[in-house]
Amino acid sequence: MPGSQLDLSGLTLPPLPDIQSNEVRDQAFTHRSLYGRPGHLFEDPPDDPSPDNEKLEHIGDSIISLVVTMLLNDMYPRLKVGPATKARAMIVGNATLANISTAYKLHEQLRLHPSQKLILKQSVNVRADLFESFVGGLEKDQGLNAVQSWLRELFRPLCHQAYEKVKEYHGLSSTSSPSISPSEEQIDTLVRSPLSPARLPRGFPTDPTQAVTAETSGHLALFNQSIQKEGRTVEWTFPPLGPDGNPSGSDDGSSSSGSNTSGSISPTTSLDSASSSSQLGLSVTLRREVILHARKTTPMWFAKVTVDGEFFGSGKGVTKKAAKNEAAKMGLEKLGIQV
Numbered sequence: 001m002p003g004s005q006l007d008l009s010g011l012t013l014p015p016l017p018d019i020q021s022n023e024v025r026d027q028a029f030t031h032r033s034l035y036g037r038p039g040h041l042f043e044d045p046p047d048d049p050s051p052d053n054e055k056l057e058h059i060g061d062s063i064i065s066l067v068v069t070m071l072l073n074d075m076y077p078r079l080k081v082g083p084a085t086k087a088r089a090m091i092v093g094n095a096t097l098a099n100i101s102t103a104y105k106l107h108e109q110l111r112l113h114p115s116q117k118l119i120l121k122q123s124v125n126v127r128a129d130l131f132e133s134f135v136g137g138l139e140k141d142q143g144l145n146a147v148q149s150w151l152r153e154l155f156r157p158l159c160h161q162a163y164e165k166v167k168e169y170h171g172l173s174s175t176s177s178p179s180i181s182p183s184e185e186q187i188d189t190l191v192r193s194p195l196s197p198a199r200l201p202r203g204f205p206t207d208p209t210q211a212v213t214a215e216t217s218g219h220l221a222l223f224n225q226s227i228q229k230e231g232r233t234v235e236w237t238f239p240p241l242g243p244d245g246n247p248s249g250s251d252d253g254s255s256s257s258g259s260n261t262s263g264s265i266s267p268t269t270s271l272d273s274a275s276s277s278s279q280l281g282l283s284v285t286l287r288r289e290v291i292l293h294a295r296k297t298t299p300m301w302f303a304k305v306t307v308d309g310e311f312f313g314s315g316k317g318v319t320k321k322a323a324k325n326e327a328a329k330m331g332l333e334k335l336g337i338q339v
Contacts, residue, residue: 006090006161008099014153016104019134019141028053028137031112031126056136057129063144064092064135067151071159079163083170087162091155097128100154106130220321223328226335227307235306236324247302247314303327 019025032052044050068091072084079087090096101107107127139147227234239247303323304314312334315326332338 006096006099006158006165008096008103008158011157013100013103014150017138017142017146017150019137021141024056024137024141026111027051028056028133029106029109029111029130031110031130033113034111053130053133053137056140057133058136059139060132060134060136061092063139063147064097064132064151067148068092068155068159071152071155072163075156075159076163083166086166086169087159090162090165091158094124094128096158097131098124101127101131101134104131106134218325219332220325220328222337223305223331223335226332226337232307235309236327237304237306238320238323239302239304241300241302241316247304305331307331 019028030052032050032054035051037050037052065088068088069084072079072087076084107130110126110130135147135151138150224234241247300316300318301320301323302314302316303320303326305312305324305327313327313330315323315328315330317323317326
């Protein structure tokens, strides 16, 4: 992900805990090159376990991933799994862990083979692995609770950094305050209210989430089959959307998904005129908030399809597939196929 490097320069790291056991500490700081044990064995002999830090590194890696996952969930409970995974990857990646290892000067205590000392100590991977082995050694020495307490304090500001970077990557302002999603109870009350759906304008969706969650692929599949049968060349492009929700620099004269025969309202459709009607009252107002909430928090895609260089259709959607499906619907009409 572009710009995924986290910055530790302005952070004050919590004190490094001390591993009390000399045996565990020595193992945590011992690189496998020092003893040169064969790496192809299934397991160590019962009376001769490996003295290097690979086993502790394996444990530490899992602990770090667990702590960061739980911390992100505690700090940002509404964050979806996809963005949370991106944020976690930035935090637990080798670049970040190597910088933490360097900040704590762990590499100065690393024991390795003299012939490889100069090269390995400069390796990002080796420094990241060393931090993981230290975490594994600390868990072995003091238990999981002690490790978690230290790591949560260490990773909290990095979680915030990663969250802001992922938020920016999704096209959301890093300074905007988080919006609040309507509850299922609110939506259910709205749909079942006396004002809905009989008194709503014709074509207004009875399900407030319909406009931002509906996604089908039937038109797209039929369009692809029809084009393939004719042996024609299809090209899909995804022009960026401007602040007004319309594609910038459109050269085909079509800035929306064409005919809206399904009756659903695009998340970028203005509902000001509808919400100003007194007879609609709270019902339309809440619908407007639901749709505008989705507009702010859900990235929108615009797809344009050309066949043999000729414009055939365009469409919007909350995913590429949904946008392509809307464009394919226009394309089918151009092919003379009724949908």
